[in-house]
Amino acid sequence: MFLKLSNIVKEYQHKDGKIFALNNVSLSVNEGDFVVVTGASGSGKTTLLLIIGGLLYASSGAMHFKEAPIKLDNGNELDAFRNAQIGYIMQNFALIPYLTATENVQLAMHNKKLSKQEQTIKAQELLQWVGMEHRMNHLPKELSAGQQQRVAIARALANNPSIILADEPTGNLDPELSKEILDLLKKINTEQKTTIIMVTHSDMARTYGNHNVRLEKGKII
Numbered sequence: 001m002f003l004k005l006s007n008i009v010k011e012y013q014h015k016d017g018k019i020f021a022l023n024n025v026s027l028s029v030n031e032g033d034f035v036v037v038t039g040a041s042g043s044g045k046t047t048l049l050l051i052i053g054g055l056l057y058a059s060s061g062a063m064h065f066k067e068a069p070i071k072l073d074n075g076n077e078l079d080a081f082r083n084a085q086i087g088y089i090m091q092n093f094a095l096i097p098y099l100t101a102t103e104n105v106q107l108a109m110h111n112k113k114l115s116k117q118e119q120t121i122k123a124q125e126l127l128q129w130v131g132m133e134h135r136m137n138h139l140p141k142e143l144s145a146g147q148q149q150r151v152a153i154a155r156a157l158a159n160n161p162s163i164i165l166a167d168e169p170t171g172n173l174d175p176e177l178s179k180e181i182l183d184l185l186k187k188i189n190t191e192q193k194t195t196i197i198m199v200t201h202s203d204m205a206r207t208y209g210n211h212n213v214r215l216e217k218g219k220i221i
């Protein structure tokens with residue numbers, strides 16, 4: 001199995017009581033899957049992506065990547081897994097406002113073997129690939145919402161991830177732009193064989209998945 005989650009629990013201690021953001025979630029993902037995760041607000045979708053991406057500690061449970069266990073309580077191991085395998089796309093793009101499109105993509109690169117110049121060339125190639133060759137030296141505020149999300153997708157590809165995690169990537173876009181971004185994710189999925197795990201509320205976005213997962217109160221139903 002490419003990615004396997006077993007009995008993941010994420011529990012928050014809150015002064016009003018315990019919250020089980022994830023309550024015994026198990027999920028198997030094949031390489032090249034386009035997984036669509038849906039569920040009501042508060043059902044645990046973002047929590048699930050954060051745990052897969054190594055950005056949040058699970059309370060218990062196990063994760064395996066290509067049969068190898070990833071220690072879910074070890075920050076160094078989670079960082080290494082994230083840097084090597086994961087690209088992250090967020091609803092609000094989260095670009096750095098004072099850096100150009102090229103610089104935003106370049107900053108995300110971890111490969112120490114590339115010189116600065118090689119990094120710049122790679123960033124430009126990625127921006128071309130997502131259809132942003134005409135806006136490479138623009139700042140985020142000089143770009144439309146759809147263009148900003150394309151830059152964020154190029155950034156997510158900066159380290160050749162095997163998995164892209166996308167948390168409502170079209171949540172801030174109108175239907176036409178949403179379709180463009182979803183088509184771009186589909187292209188990444190089919191042409192680069194990148195596995196995609198996408199959270200969405202949109203019915204249109206749901207049709208892009210080959211594996212649909214629905215969360216309800218922290219459980220997969």
Ligand SMILES: Nc1ncnc2c1ncn2[C@@H]1O[C@H](COP(=O)(O)OP(=O)(O)OP(=O)(O)O)[C@@H](O)[C@H]1O
Nearest residue numbers: 012014019021039040041042043044045046047048
């Ligand atoms: N830091 C925290 N402390 C306590 N409870 C939290 C914390 N973060 C999240 N939660 C709770 O965990 C549950 C799951 O939150 P999560 O953000 O995963 O939901 P979601 O499905 O992504 O919702 P949305 O669709 O609104 O983004 C919610 O009930 C939320 O209140």
Ligand SMILES: [Mg+2]
Nearest residue numbers: 045046047167
């Ligand atoms: Mg969320």
